[in-house]
Amino acid sequence: MQTGWRRRQRSWCSARCAIPATSPKALKSCAACSASRTAFSAPRRCGRYWFSIRPRPYARRRCGRLPMVELNPAQQSHFRASLARVEQLLSDAVRVMEQESEAPFRRYLADATPVQRQVVADYAAKVRARMRKALETFDVSPFPAVTGTVAAARTAVLFAQGALQEIEPRSMRGYGPLGRETERELSAAGAELMELLHDIDAYLAQGSARELGERLRRLENSPVDSRAIAELEGIITAHGLTELRAPLAMLVERLESPQLEVAVFGRTGAGKSSLLNHLLKTTALPVGVTPVTSVPLRIVHGKKPWGRAWFADAVPESFPLGRLAEFVHAQYNPSNVRHVTRITVELPAPILVRGMALADTPGLGSLATASASESLAYLPRCDLGIVLVDAASALTHEDVALVDALHRAGASVMVLLTKADLLSADDRWRSLGYLRHELETRTHTELPIHAVSVVGADAALCDAWRDEVLVPWLEAHKRGLQLSLRRKVGLLRDAAITALQIRLEAGRETAVTAETTEDRDAERLLAEALEALNTCAREQRPPFPDARLAAREIVEEAAHNTAVLWSRSPERQIDAGSLLAASLSGKAGAAAREISRDLARLRARLAAALMDAARAARLPRFDEELPPVAGMPVLDSHGVGRLCVRRPAFALGRWLHRYAARRQLYRLGSMNQIHRLLSGYQVRLLDWRLHMVEELKRSFCAQRDILRAHARVDGANASTTLAIKDAVERLKRLGGRAANESAEATS
Numbered sequence: 001m002q003t004g005w006r007r008r009q010r011s012w013c014s015a016r017c018a019i020p021a022t023s024p025k026a027l028k029s030c031a032a033c034s035a036s037r038t039a040f041s042a043p044r045r046c047g048r049y050w051f052s053i054r055p056r057p058y059a060r061r062r063c064g065r066l067p068m069v070e071l072n073p074a075q076q077s078h079f080r081a082s083l084a085r086v087e088q089l090l091s092d093a094v095r096v097m098e099q100e101s102e103a104p105f106r107r108y109l110a111d112a113t114p115v116q117r118q119v120v121a122d123y124a125a126k127v128r129a130r131m132r133k134a135l136e137t138f139d140v141s142p143f144p145a146v147t148g149t150v151a152a153a154r155t156a157v158l159f160a161q162g163a164l165q166e167i168e169p170r171s172m173r174g175y176g177p178l179g180r181e182t183e184r185e186l187s188a189a190g191a192e193l194m195e196l197l198h199d200i201d202a203y204l205a206q207g208s209a210r211e212l213g214e215r216l217r218r219l220e221n222s223p224v225d226s227r228a229i230a231e232l233e234g235i236i237t238a239h240g241l242t243e244l245r246a247p248l249a250m251l252v253e254r255l256e257s258p259q260l261e262v263a264v265f266g267r268t269g270a271g272k273s274s275l276l277n278h279l280l281k282t283t284a285l286p287v288g289v290t291p292v293t294s295v296p297l298r299i300v301h302g303k304k305p306w307g308r309a310w311f312a313d314a315v316p317e318s319f320p321l322g323r324l325a326e327f328v329h330a331q332y333n334p335s336n337v338r339h340v341t342r343i344t345v346e347l348p349a350p351i352l353v354r355g356m357a358l359a360d361t362p363g364l365g366s367l368a369t370a371s372a373s374e375s376l377a378y379l380p381r382c383d384l385g386i387v388l389v390d391a392a393s394a395l396t397h398e399d400v401a402l403v404d405a406l407h408r409a410g411a412s413v414m415v416l417l418t419k420a421d422l423l424s425a426d427d428r429w430r431s432l433g434y435l436r437h438e439l440e441t442r443t444h445t446e447l448p449i450h451a452v453s454v455v456g457a458d459a460a461l462c463d464a465w466r467d468e469v470l471v472p473w474l475e476a477h478k479r480g481l482q483l484s485l486r487r488k489v490g491l492l493r494d495a496a497i498t499a500l501q502i503r504l505e506a507g508r509e510t511a512v513t514a515e516t517t518e519d520r521d522a523e524r525l526l527a528e529a530l531e532a533l534n535t536c537a538r539e540q541r542p543p544f545p546d547a548r549l550a551a552r553e554i555v556e557e558a559a560h561n562t563a564v565l566w567s568r569s570p571e572r573q574i575d576a577g578s579l580l581a582a583s584l585s586g587k588a589g590a591a592a593r594e595i596s597r598d599l600a601r602l603r604a605r606l607a608a609a610l611m612d613a614a615r616a617a618r619l620p621r622f623d624e625e626l627p628p629v630a631g632m633p634v635l636d637s638h639g640v641g642r643l644c645v646r647r648p649a650f651a652l653g654r655w656l657h658r659y660a661a662r663r664q665l666y667r668l669g670s671m672n673q674i675h676r677l678l679s680g681y682q683v684r685l686l687d688w689r690l691h692m693v694e695e696l697k698r699s700f701c702a703q704r705d706i707l708r709a710h711a712r713v714d715g716a717n718a719s720t721t722l723a724i725k726d727a728v729e730r731l732k733r734l735g736g737r738a739a740n741e742s743a744e745a746t747s
């Protein structure tokens, strides 16, 4: 055995392990046995060498102290491993005794009485306490746990999901043929089980910070009584009404973002920032005759004026509003060279108290194409889009495309004719009439159009529009939102009461009520709708499977249109970029419309299934609330830019002109450009489709669970009769309170 005498630059851990520590000064404890620093013998220096002395155990015994209880490192490791095995087996024993009586598969016969279970658990606690003491006596540290419980549970759920695939019809067919009806039943059972496992995983994945109770406590200015929802949440958790957790989570999500998003769009210099400054009674937003706003800006209510900017490549920065121009003004941040990703401004403006967030966007049609794409990216997010058309300039294709894009994104649209002070009263009426006629014929929709101004006496026009159009729109939408939220709380509360009452009446063991034919039909419809949803989620068919081929077709079409234009116009040089952009928009728009139509059909099917299930549950009033198919991404065809092509000097036929145009377009690199734009749009389109399907699924499953809770209860946990009665009473009182609130809101 090493004694440690005269070892150069070494020190020995004298506590237990006799392992040399290479740098005792730097260590606070022994790396091998975690003894403290004092257990090291102090190194001493003699001439050029360092020595350290390890005191021998017998030396201490001789000095009259208590005999030392000590295990060598090998013994310690064996001791630790043995106790770990004991703990593992003991846990198994306790788990075996506590077998879930509801489990369809049991490994052992459930022959233990409750008393036996309790006694074993008590003994196990004693064994564990003794093991802890033994570990302390020998100063042996247990193996540290490295895997969290949540991670372990999620892994188990993941494996369970894998195992579930074995009951899918295509796996089962390997064991023999299946009838159609059997296949359908198998798919339905598999899909539902997968759904439940997915719910467990999603719940564990959100972490403790996303706990509903925690989020409810943080809710301020909620349109419904958040205490009522907190109470509902408490009852749902306490009585294990897991089927109501998803609807509750969705409700809390809606409560967390009750603001309506209103954004202004329009060409550069149309007066967007000036209009917002007027509405907000501020001069904070920079305005000017040249293109000004280069980054979208979101304005929300706050106690004092303040701004915050987020960057793609730097930490976020808060600033007083005097510095706003540094981030949004095209002069200081041209084409967003500072890589600002988001700007939020807080203002104590009265109009924002009404639960509205306003957004100023960069103007379209300027040379700063990056700004245009940022504005277009904002479209899907808004509830109301206000399109500004400058009275001093004519209506353009861009304005019409903007209105169309807003419609496609599912937002409400208002059009404003700005700078009305520049027109006489007669001209104003004429302009409004022209604008209305043009927009209606091009977009095939009736739009509210108003003339406004923010200058001089004509600013009254803007105030009138604000008071008579904007504020009523806001109030109506807010009331709709509040009523819908209250209705949802009421529905959830009723579902919880029904579930608890059924549990109370039927008793714990037989908590499933008899199913009627209607119930079964509704169940079948719901299962089929869910299957359709899952199929839709699995099928991610790209709209352009061969993007290069699609790009070539677009260039061909643009070349054909160029040739037609050459044959008609005397101009030798034309901008083929706009023709290319039009062809690209046409092709992309057709693909997007088809996806949107498919989603709308799926939504209608889900809604029908929900309504049938509501009829089967004998619910007199049930308004399905599936999210609308909205927020479709918009293609930014500005990216094509200008592409000048020249007509050949000598007269040729249409076919040769087309050949010449195609050659020039290819030479200008349009093929690669279109391919890049189309591929990017395709990815965004597929992302949106998947997101929409997920949204529909979440909402559908949440509403289906509410309906099921009304009709029957799938399982019960061990809540006592008294506790259930108490919960039902509390929920009923909650109903009374909610009804009063609702009556107040309506009055």
Ligand SMILES: Nc1nc2c(ncn2[C@@H]2O[C@H](COP(=O)(O)OP(=O)(O)OP(=O)(O)O)[C@@H](O)[C@H]2O)c(=O)[nH]1
Residues within 6 Å of the ligand: 266, 267, 268, 269, 270, 271, 272, 273, 274, 275, 286, 287, 288, 289, 290, 291, 292, 293, 294, 361, 362, 363, 364, 418, 419, 420, 421, 422, 452, 453, 454, 455
């Ligand atoms: N006469 C008149 N001028 C206006 C009115 N509203 C805005 N303007 C002027 O129009 C110019 C452009 O206004 P902005 O508010 O900067 O326009 P914008 O749409 O925000 O422009 P970008 O940020 O570049 O997209 C400024 O010189 C304003 O003074 C109005 O109602 N009447």
Ligand SMILES: [Mg+2]
Residues within 6 Å of the ligand: 272, 273, 274, 286, 287, 292, 293, 360, 361
């Ligand atoms: Mg502006």
